[in-house]
Amino acid sequence: MIISVASGKGGTGKTLVATSLAVSLKDKCSLQLVDCDVEEPNDHLFLKPVIDKKEPVAIPVPKIDETKCTFCGKCAEVCAYNAIAVLPKNVLVLPNLCHGCGACSYLCPEKAITEEDMIIGVVESGHAGNIDFIQGRLNTGEAMPVPVIRKVKEKVSPDKTVIIDISPGTSCPVVESVKGSDFCLLVTEPTPFGLNDLTLAVETVRKLGILCGVVINRAGDNQGKMEAYCREQNIPVLMTIPLDTEIARLYSRGITLAEGMPRWQEKFESLFRHIKELVDERSSSLKR
C-alpha cells in the first residue's frame, strides 16, 4: 500500500507526519520511506539513514556533430522548449531548457544529433534501522525536479507499506509524486493560508482520483472552519496534533514526534489502521 503525505501549503508538518508514521510502523510491517520532496528533502534529518547507494539522475540533452550538421533548422523547429537555436554557422543548445524528449535527435535528417547525459540530481537509497529509505535530491541551480522524482519512484516497492513525503504546492512535481498512491494524507494547519491551500490540494488529489484524509496540525480552538470544510467535502479528519511548543522544539532538533513523545506511536498506528480500512473499503467497493 502506498500512502503519500502532501499539503498544498508548505511547513504544515508533512515531514513530521511522514517520519513519525514510519517510525511508529517500522516493527509492524515491512516499510519504505520515500522522500519525493527533491528540492528540499528533509526526512533524512529525522531518520539519519545509512545511505549505501547513490545513483545520479541525468536527462539526455542533444549534442550536435557540426561536421554532419547542415544547419537546416529542423531541430530548432521541432523543439517545443526553445532549447535549440540554429544560426547560419553554428547551433546553440540550452540544456537547462531541454526536457529530454528526444525529438531533435530522432528527426534530424543528417543524423547529426546524439544525446549526452546531463546530471541534474541524485537518488540515494539506504536504511534507517529496518526502514528502507529512498530520497531524491535536485542539484541546486537546476530547474526540473520531475525527472528526479520519476527515478525515485522507480524504487517504490508496492508490496511493502510505502510512505511518500511530497513537496508543497499543487503543480507538476506534486502530481508526479502523488500519482499511483492508494491514499493521500493531507497535512494542514487551521489558519486561512492552511485552509486556502488545503482546498487546492484536495482538488489536485481528486483530479488524480486518489482517496484522501486530513491531519490538522497545530490545532487549538480555531479549527472550526477547517472541520466544517472537511465535513462539507466529506473528507475524514484522521488526526489532530495540538499547537504545542514542545512539539515544535522536538521538530527543530530533528527528533520525530513518535520518538520524542512515545505516546504518539499508538496514535500513528491507529492513523495507519484507519487509512488501511478506508483503502480496503474502497477496493472492495470497486470490485462490487
Next chain:
Amino acid sequence: MKEVVVLSGKGGTGKTSIVGSFASLAKNKVLADCDVDAADLHLLLRPETQEKNEFWSGQAATIDEDKCTQCGLCQELCRFNAIKDYKVDPISCEGCGFCSHICPADAITMKDNMSGHWFISKTRYGELVHARLGIAEENSGKLVALVRQKARELADKKKADYIISDGPPGIGCPVISSLSGADLALLVTEPTLSGIHDLERVYEVCRHFNVPALVCINKYDINESNANKIEDYCQQQGMGTVTRIPYDNAVTEAMIHGIPVVEYSHNGLSSKIAALWDKIVNKLGG
C-alpha cells in the same frame, strides 16, 4: 526601481506574513505574488481584481481515433509514458510534440493548453500582480516569469521605487523564475534542522544566479542554538547580520483577521519587521 523577492527553501517559514507587512510599510511599490500554485498573499491584502487574463502555455497531444492505425510508434517513442492504448494521458504529457511529428498517419495534433489565470488587482497598499495556476498544471515557471514581467511594466508606468515579490517554496523552476535578475533576495528561515538545510540550498541557488541575499530567522526563540548556527553560517557566507523575529501568536491572529501583522500588533515583533524593511531599503541603496 529595485526588486526584492522573498524566498525560504522550506515552506511555511513566514514568507507571506512578512511580505504582507512590507506591503503595509513600503511606500511607492508594486506587489507580486510569485507563488502561483498555492498563493496566499491575497488573503492578507484582499485585492479587488481589475484585470483578469488567461494564461495559455504549453500544449498537449490529442489522437484522432479515426485516423489512428494503432501502429504504436508514438507509444514507443514517448519518453514520458504519456500514451497508453493509443490515448494520451494529459497529466503525463509534457507537450513536446514528438508524437505529432512522427505519427505516420498524421493522427496527432497538439492543442494549446489554458493553464491558469493572472490578475492585476488593486489593494489598499497599491497594485498587486498575482496568478492562479490551474490544478495539476505545468509551466509554473513561465507563469511566474509573466507575473514578474507585468509587475515590472506596472512599476515602470507608475514610476514605483520597489517591486516586492512573495516567492514559492523549494529551489526548482518557479523559484529560479522568481529569482533570476532580481536585485535582492530575502531568505526567511526558521531555527529547525530542516530550516537550516533548506536555507543552505536556496542560498546556493541565489549564488548560482548572482543575487545577493539577506537572512531573517523567524520564530528564532523556538531553538536559539539553531538560530546561532544559522547566524554563523550567514557570517561565513558574508551575508552580514541576520534579523531575528520572535515567535508570536499575533502572526496567526493577524492572518485570521486578514490584515498584515504590523497593523494588527504593535509590539516588538512589528518593530523588528519594520527594521528589516529599512535594512532592505538600505541594501537596495534606496
